[in-house]
Amino acid sequence: MLSVNGLNISLDKRERGSDLDFISHAHSDHTSAAKSSKHVLASDQTIQLMKQVYNLDISGVAGNAGLRLLESGHMLGAKQLCMDAPETNERIVYTGDFQMQSSKTTRPIEVVEADCVIMTSVYPDPSVVFEDxxxxxxxxxxxxxxxxxxxxxxxxxxxxxxxxxxxxxxxxxxxxxxxxxxxxxxxxxxxxxxxxxxxxxxxxxxxxxxxxxxxxxxxxxxxxxxxxxxxxxxxxxxxxxxxxxxxxxxxxxxxxxxxxxGLSDHADFSQSVDYIETAKAKKVVAYGSHCEKFVENLQKEGYNACLFSDYAKPG
Ligand SMILES: [Zn+2]
CATH class of the missing domain: 3.40.50.12650 (Rossmann fold)
Known part of the structure; x- marks a missing residue:
């Protein structure tokens, strides 16, 4: 869980004690918080897709002044969460699933400058390279x-x-x-x-x-x-x-x-590096599956990378 502006925010999973549950997109491995959440933060399209596919009615859609949704390029309604924390003067972006290449059915990704990027990686191995x-x-x-x-x-x-x-x-x-x-x-x-x-x-x-x-x-x-x-x-x-x-x-x-x-809606490793460079991120926090491998390969390339469990330690 992430604490920003006095809010406990869960990222694409159900966590006890969260004030706000961010659901980046409607793929089932990201929607576990939806059923029991009182305050979901998600795009309208994600909410429509969750209704269509899982028959979930989301009522408590929430927002907050320091939070902004950005396109992630992954699928219809998929968003990143951009968090500006005035007390630390820091901008944190959580990517959710994302892709850098544009697709015919999804709006292109928006990459903004950020101090810290919390990033997922489905393909953390640099030898996996997607063609155009x-x-x-x-x-x-x-x-x-x-x-x-x-x-x-x-x-x-x-x-x-x-x-x-x-x-x-x-x-x-x-x-x-x-x-x-x-x-x-x-x-x-x-x-x-x-x-x-x-x-x-x-x-x-x-x-x-x-x-x-x-x-x-x-x-x-x-x-x-x-x-x-x-x-x-x-x-x-x-x-x-x-x-x-x-x-x-x-x-x-x-x-x-x-x-x-090899038609992918995810970034490969080199596209993840492109993202980090474009965002001018000082820190990369690997989140979700394959995060150990992702950290290892980012560190090999000289990036300041760590696991989410080391970044968001309680206390
Ligand atoms: Zn996905």
Whole structure:
């Protein structure tokens, strides 16, 4: 927990004794405080997505004069928390999940100068390097167009954030995909917030997916076992089915799909360093999973980095 301006602020997790629970975005590993919190600080879009996906009604949305939300570039509604502490004349920014590259379905990140940055890192290993998103997008579009000539194409992607980015990329290639019920529900929140997505929801009684699936089509699903779904479809339609995943983990693991694309909504290590340089941060506090590795690699590069548990020691 963080103490700023006399407030105990929890960062993306449930903590006893917090005055304010900051929820940076709607991915489930960041929303544990939502259920029991009396004072949530989150963007409107995050609150809409939590209602859509987890059926959570957040009523006590709070703010404070010294606190400001900044775009994090990670997904719809994802924010960083910027805290100005007048008593120490210090600015602290908590990033939550963030990405430095711009995406088709998310507003670009805002990086402000800060004394201290509390930063998460999903990819703390400098050997993991993401390519330019435009390039990855073009590779995916080419692959989908090519495979569509010979059968059905199925993409597996995380339902919230990644699927919408993928649908927008497919739309740019002139492809209108068929999507799962869960992805359709999340798309509705994106569309309500001005993100254009053209797709056909599967399973909808009034949907036009039936016409699409008579030919060769592209499907987007959140199912991890996409090869099982592919087998079912190939039997049902007597067609070739080509599978792919779209995830940053494509740079780390080998998936059992025909293709894998490193489309990430997180920063890699070098992008994290870019952030630190742009913010002119004097101190970096590593937060969340992989934080030991992140501190170690930042220190190797000469940065003043420590673990959150050493930074926010009680007393
Ligand atoms: Zn996330």
């Amino acid at each position: 998103k435009m390039q990855v997008g073009a590779q995916m579009q080419d692959w989908a167009r090519e495979k569509l000539k010979g059968g059905i194409v199925l993409f597996s992607a995380y339902a919230m954030g990644k699927s919408q980015e993928l649908i927008a990329l497919l739309n740019d290639a002139g492809i209108r995909p068929v999507v799962s019920r869960k992805i359709h529900g999340i798309n509705g929140v994106y569309q309500k917030n001005g993100v254009e997505l053209d797709y056909a929801p599967a399973f909808e009684a009034d949907g036009d997916f039936k016409e699409l699936i008579n030919g060769d089509f592209v499907g987007v699903t959140e199912r991890r076992d996409v090869e099982v779904l592919a087998h079912e479809l190939s039997v049902a339609y007597n067609k070739n089915v080509y599978t792919a995943v779209a995830t940053g983990f494509a740079k780390v693991f080998r998936f059992r799909t025909d293709a894998q694309f």
